[in-house]
Amino acid sequence: MQVKLxxxxxxxxxxxxxxxxxxxxxxxxxxxxxxxxxxxxxxxAGVGYRNDLPPTMIPQIEAILPALERGMDREELNILLPACGARNALDCAMWELEARLAGRPVWSLAGLEPPRPVETVFTIGVDTPETMALRATELSQARRLKLKFSGDGGDAERLRAVRAARPEVWLGVDANRGLTVASCTELVPVLVECGVALLEQPLALGQEAQMALLDLPIPVAADESVQEIVDLERLVGLFDIINIKLDKCGGLTHALAMERAARALGFQVMIGNMLGTSWSHAPAWLVAQRCDHVDLDGPTLLRGDREPALFYSDGKVHCPDQVWGSG
Structure with a gap:
């Protein structure tokens, strides 16, 4: 086994x-x-709010190289490393290597149905209402848009501006922990007025219990509040949707198991991303086949991508076999 980091x-x-x-x-x-x-x-990419960044990942992988060289499998990997970016990158590399050695694509090895293009949201970062509305117009192929909120008091105007620019589109909003119970409550009438279909992570980490204080007429997704399977049970009754990200949960292996565990507890499931090129989005695209909501637009936010790459048309993300994971 040769390993390059x-x-x-x-x-x-x-x-x-x-x-x-x-x-x-x-x-x-x-x-x-x-x-x-x-x-x-x-x-x-890792998870920045957990200080899980690429420079810290290399020592994590180097520490388990002896196990890798003696034939460690993905099950052992999930024991030796916690849920983190290092485990994600290594797990996905192991999946693709196995697929290429077996001459079968990853989706087949994982027992999945042949994958198909899936509809994804396209994300608009926090900016002025005018700039966000312009970006919404530029994303003319998008059928679903997700707006980032900042909690600075200007979110209502941002939302109204985008809705006016794209009256027909599905809209979700993501607060990234930036709201409080009070500010979220104030925004509820505007969310309803603008037909928002999903609210993601309104409150800060550690404030999950306060979700019970909110009377929200739309589904709410947990992102930062849920990292891996062990986090699921404490969120029952507080959130409707679980946002799975491979960087958070530590790879494709855990993500597939987490989707099943979340369903068993009554959650809807969303697949998200921490930015990334097509190499990180292709494994997530396989999980997306089983999800209710898909947020896999990360490569469109980067100045360049891999070759070959995912591509986007008619609001959907497409992943040719040769991008990643082919046999």
Whole structure:
């Protein structure tokens, strides 16, 4: 087994703003595993609010190289490493290497149906109402838009501006922990007025119990409040939807199990992303086949992508077999 670890910097097309954060560039860890002339690839951005970043991922993987070299499988990997970006990149690389050695695509190895294009949201970062409305108009192919909220008092006008620009589109909003019980309550009439279909992560981490204080007439998704399977049970009755991200839960293996566990507890399921190129989105696209909501527009926010790459048309994300995971 040959192992190659590298960190790649990528630029965003425009400054991408969410509550409390502006992103103009992002680093990705790339893991390449090679054996018998075949190579598997995995990519991870990590989870910034958990200080899980590419420079810390390389030592995590180096620490378990002896296990990898002696033939560690994905089950052992999920024991040796916690849910994190390092485990995600390594898990996905292991899936693709296995697929190429077996001559079967990852979806077949995972027991999934042949994948198909799926409708995705396209995300608009926090900006002025005018700029966000213009961006909504530019995203003319999008059937679903997700707006980032900042909690700065200007979210209602941002929402109204986008709704006026795109009266026909499905709309979701993502507060990224930027609201309080009071500010969220104030926004409820505007959410209803503008036909918002989903509210994501309104409150800060640690305030999940306060979700019971909110009288929300629309479905609410947990993102930062849920990382992996063990987080699910405490959110029952507080959230309607679970946002699974491979960087959060630690790879495709755990994501597929997490989708099943969330369903068993009565949640709807969403697949999301921490930005990333097509190499990180292709594994998530397989999970998307089983999800109610899909947020896989990350490559469109970057200044460039892999080749070959995912592509977007008619509001859907398409993933040709050769992008990642083919046998």
């Amino acid at each position: 590298s960190i790649e910097p990528w630029q965003t097309v425009h400054p991408f703003r969410i509550s409390g954060l502006e992103i103009t560039a992002i680093d990705f860890l790339v893991v390449e595993l090679s054996r018998d002339g075949r190579t598997g690839r995995g990519e991870a």
